Amino acid sequence: MQPPLLVIITGLPCTGKTTLSRKIATELRLPLIAKDDIKERLFDSLGWSDREWSKKLGRATFDLLFYFIELEISAGRSLMVEARFFPQFHTEILQKIQQRHPFRPLVIECVAGGEILYQRFIQRCESGERHPGHVDQTSYAEETLRRGKPAPFDLGGKYIAVDTSDFNQVDERKLVSAICAELEQSR
Numbered sequence: 001m002q003p004p005l006l007v008i009i010t011g012l013p014c015t016g017k018t019t020l021s022r023k024i025a026t027e028l029r030l031p032l033i034a035k036d037d038i039k040e041r042l043f044d045s046l047g048w049s050d051r052e053w054s055k056k057l058g059r060a061t062f063d064l065l066f067y068f069i070e071l072e073i074s075a076g077r078s079l080m081v082e083a084r085f086f087p088q089f090h091t092e093i094l095q096k097i098q099q100r101h102p103f104r105p106l107v108i109e110c111v112a113g114g115e116i117l118y119q120r121f122i123q124r125c126e127s128g129e130r131h132p133g134h135v136d137q138t139s140y141a142e143e144t145l146r147r148g149k150p151a152p153f154d155l156g157g158k159y160i161a162v163d164t165s166d167f168n169q170v171d172e173r174k175l176v177s178a179i180c181a182e183l184e185q186s187r
Contacts, residue, residue: 002185003102005078006069006094010085010153011110014120016164020110020172021082027176028080028183033068035061035083036131043133051135066093074101078183085153094155105157106182108175112165158182 007030009021018034025032039061048054065083072079094105112120125136152159160178164170 005182006103006105007080008107009082014117015110015112017082017110025080031079033081038064040131048133054135070097073103087153105155107153107159109161110164116165
C-alpha cells in the first residue's frame with residue numbers, strides 16, 4: 001500500500017481553483033482544505049481592516065492550512081488542499097511534512113492568460129460576492145495577474161496543468177479519473 005495522496009490545487013487568483021476543487025472533492029468524497037475558507041472564518045472572528053491586515057491573516061491562514069494537512073496525512077488519509085501556493089515559501093514546508101509523514105503529491109495547477117485573470121479579478125471585486133476582508137479592490141494593480149502563469153509548483157510527484165481560460169473546456173472527468181487512479185494506489 002502506498003502513502004496517502006495529497007491533491008494540491010493551485011494557481012493564480014481567479015483561475016478557478018476554488019470552483020474546480022469543490023467539484024472534484026465532492027465527487028470523490030475527499031476532505032478539502034481551502035485557504036480562503038479558513039481565512040474568511042478568521043475575518044469573521046477577528047475582523048478586517050486593510051490590505052496589510054489581510055496579508056497578515058493570510059500568513060496565519062497558511063500556518064493553519066499546513067497544520068491541518070499534517071493532521072490528515074499523519075492519520076494516513078488522502079485529501080485535497082486548495083490555495084495559491086508560492087514555491088519559494090511553501091515547497092520546503094510541504095517537503096518537511098512529507099519527511100515526517102510520507103505522502104504522494106499530485107499538483108493540479110490552474111492557469112489562464114494574464115488579461116483574462118485581470119478581467120476576472122475586477123469582476124470578482126465588483127460583484128460584492130467575495131468576503132470584504134480580502135480588500136481586493138485595493139490591489140487592482142497587481143501585475144502578477146497580467147503576467148499569467150507563475151513558475152510550476154513542483155513537489156516531485158505528478159503535475160497536471162489545467163487551462164481554465166474557458167471553464168467550459170475544462171475536462172473535469174479526466175481530472176477525476178487521474179485522481180482516482182492515484183487514489184487506488186493508496187488503498
